[in-house]
Every structure is written in C-alpha cells, then in structure tokens.
Amino acid sequence: MLSHRLLTHDTIIKLLPHINTEQNLLFYSYLTQRKDKAQYICQFFNSQLTAVLAYFSELSFPAFSFFRVEDCDIFFPELIAFTRETIKLDESAVCGTILCQRDLELFQSFGLIKGIPQRFLTMKHQDESKLLESNIAKKINENDYSKVIDFLHSGEMRFFTRSELENYPFLGIKEGEDFIAVGGYHFYDPQLVELGNIVTRLDYRGRGLAKRLTSELTHLGKKLSPDVYLGVLANNLPAVRLYEGLGYQTTMELSIVNFTLSKTKI
Template identity: 55%
Template sequence: MVSHELLAEETINQLTKQIDKEQNLLFYSYLTQRRDSAFFIGQYVEGHLTAVLGYLSDFPFPAFSFYCGNVNEVYLPELMTFTREFTGLDHKIICGTILGAKELELFEAHNLLKNPPQTFLSMKHVDESNLLDSSMSKRVIEEDFQNVTRFLHEGGMKFFMSEELIRCPFYGVKEENQFIAAGGFHFYDRSFVELGNIYTHPDYRGRGLGKMLTSELTHLGIELTSDIYLGVLGENLPAIRLYKDLGYETAAQVSIIDFSLA
C-alpha cells in the first residue's frame, strides 16, 4: 500500500538527526534553516517512509528538495501526483531541485526532466592557510539593500532572495558609489554556513575581487562553525580553481535540474 502525507514534527526531527548533511546539503537546509517556510511531503510504502519532497514557494520558481533512502523503493509518479494536487501547481510548471546521481537516474527514468541537468559541486572549506588577509569590502548596510539586490539580480544570481540580506551578512566593493562586486551567504548560523551570490561585474574581473570576497566571507564563517560550504557549477573551472586555492575541496557532486510534476 502506497500513501502520502505531510510529515509530522517528530518525523522531521528524526530525519534531521539521521541524514548525511554533506551528501544532502539542500535537503538538510530545508530541514533546518528553511524549516519554518517548507512543507515536507512523505511517501509511505507499507507504513515505511520511502521518500520525501520538501517544497518552498517563496523562490521565483517552485523550489524542491528530494530525499530517499533507496531509489528502488520509491513510487515517483504517485509522489508527483500527490504533490501536484497538494500544492495546486499546474503540471506544465517548471520546478527546480538538486539531485545526487541515483536520484537523477530515477527522475530521468520517469521522463520528468525538462532541460539537460547541470553538474554542480558542493565544496567544503578544509584549510585556512591560503585564505587572504583582506579588508577591501564593506558590509552592505540597509540603505544599500535595494542597490545590491538589483546588482546581484542583473548579474544572474537567480538563487538570491532579498530576505537573505536581513538574515545574513553581505559584503560589497564599490567604485564611484556603485557596486562592482558583492557576496554573502545563503545560510549563516552554527549548524552550517553556505557562501553564495558572489558576483563581480564583468568590467572589473581579473582584479582578484572574487578571491578577496570569498576569503573575507570564509573568515566570517569560521567565526561561527567549521562546516563552511559553497556551491559552483561544474563547468565553471576558473571558480573551482579559485576555491581550491582558498582551501575548499569537493564534498559532493550533484546535478541541478528543471523538472515537471507531470
């Protein structure tokens, strides 16, 4: 018997304790730092929890995270049907998530992908010795929130949400009172830190601003926790080299996908 329901608080707490954070960082973030705004739809087979879809509606697109213990136990079409009915999303809507290799094969087998997947590396900081000692950037103050939001959106930072400026520290570099580089965090607390939205205007690249910003943000993260992460597209080789130079190493290789609930 296959059934679906919203997860109870007790079940969410159990998942938080048992999940491998590094291999399931997106889903872990839903369980912890995004918990208040996320819904968790669980699939049960003969009373056993086999899969979970976490759902957030406050992104510019329907954002999901997916977790399962064994892909061979998952009835994915049934889970998608229930999720579509629960959320009220049209079957043509394009959703987004990040999947590991086996989960990607599962979604592909059911023809859910709408675009080719993008390789994505989750990197963890492991060595402080090569971080730069720099203080070129300044913390973004409230009166600049609108300007830095526009700067990051124009730079294609589609995973940036303006409320992150309230929850997390952001830093930027200005020239003639205009932002030329900025960056901050997706998450910033003692459970883990994830750098994100690091962007340099194309006219100012080659000056080392990205390396400087990443160093300064990493130093800031170290003040809270030893679990410091960032994500980068697998095709962005210059950025990967830069992060490795600063003491980051790949913790997990996953895929960003666009998919439908149909």
C-alpha cells in the same frame, strides 16, 4: 500499504539527526533555514517513511528538494501525483532542484527532466593557510538592501532570497556609491556555513575581487562553524580554480536540473 501526507515542520524535523548534511545540503536547508516557508510532501509504505519532496515558493521558480530514505523502495509516480495535487502546480510548470546521480536517474527514468542537467560541485573549505588576509569589503547595511538585490538579480543569482540578505551578513565592495562585488551566504549556522551569491560586476572581473571577497566570507564563516561550504557549476572552471586556490576541495558532484510534475505511468 502506501500513503502520502503533507507533514508539518514539527513532525519532519525528527529526520534531522539522520541527515548526512554534506550529502544533503539542499534538503538540510529546507529543514532549517527554509523551514518557515517549506512544505513537506511525504510518502510512507507500511507506516515507514520512504521519500520526501520538499517545496519552497520564495524563489522565481517552483523549487524543490528531494530526499529518499536509504534502502527503501519508492513509489515515484504516486509521489509525483500527490505532490502535483497538493501544491496545485500545473504539470507543465518548470520546477528546479539539485540531485545526486542516483536520484537524477530516477527522475530521468520517468521522463520528468527538462533540458540538460548542469553538473554542480559542493566544495568544502579544508586549508586556512590558503586564504588571503583581505579587508576591502564592508558589511552591507539595511539602507543598501535594494541596491544589493538589484545587483544580485542583474548577476542572475537564481537561488538568492531576500531573507538571506536580511538574516545573514553580506559583504560588498563599492566604487564610489555603486557596488562592484557582493557576496554572502545561503546558510549561516553553527552547524554549517554555505557561501553564496558571490558576484563581481562584469567590467571589474579579472581584478581579484571575487578571490578577496570569498576569503573574507570564509574567514567570517569559520568564526561561526568549522564546516564551511560553497557550490559552483563544474563548467565554471575559473571559479573552481579560484576556490581550489583558496583551500576548497570538492566533496560532492551533483546536478542542477529543471523538471516537471507531469503525469507518469504507474
């Protein structure tokens, strides 16, 4: 028997011990960092959980994370239909998520993907000897939050949320009163740390600021957790090489995709 339910965080959190965090960083963040703002649309077959579409409304677009239980058959059109009805999104609304290859093929097979997927690398820090000893960045205080938000938006940080700035340490480099480089975290927890929102102002790029800032953020993250990650578009070769030069290695290749909750044939 097939059924769908909108579950509370207190119920879905039971999945946490069974999540491979390295393979499911985005979904892990929905169960932890984003738990207060996420909704969990779950599919069951014969009372067994088969898949979850988790929804987060704090970004500039409808954001989702998809998780499937290994070795379970998924009734995907029914899950999409229930999600569309539950979240009350127009079926033409363009949503975003990050998918592994198998899940990308699932979304593509039902014609939900819009545009061309972007290859995205998850990288983990492996070699502390490659980090720089740098202290040019300063911790951002509350008085500068508005400036930092404007700076990150101007750098087109699509996945930045204000709650990250309010809850996690962010570092900035200034020239006078203006920020020329900023960086922080998507995730900052003893279980794992994920760097994010690293931006250098266009006219200051090529001066090594991002390298020094990333080193400082990595050092800081290592004080909290031995598992420090970051994500980068695969075609951003200068950034990939920068991170590799600091001791990061690719652990997962994923795809950033736009998709719709359009009606699919059942």
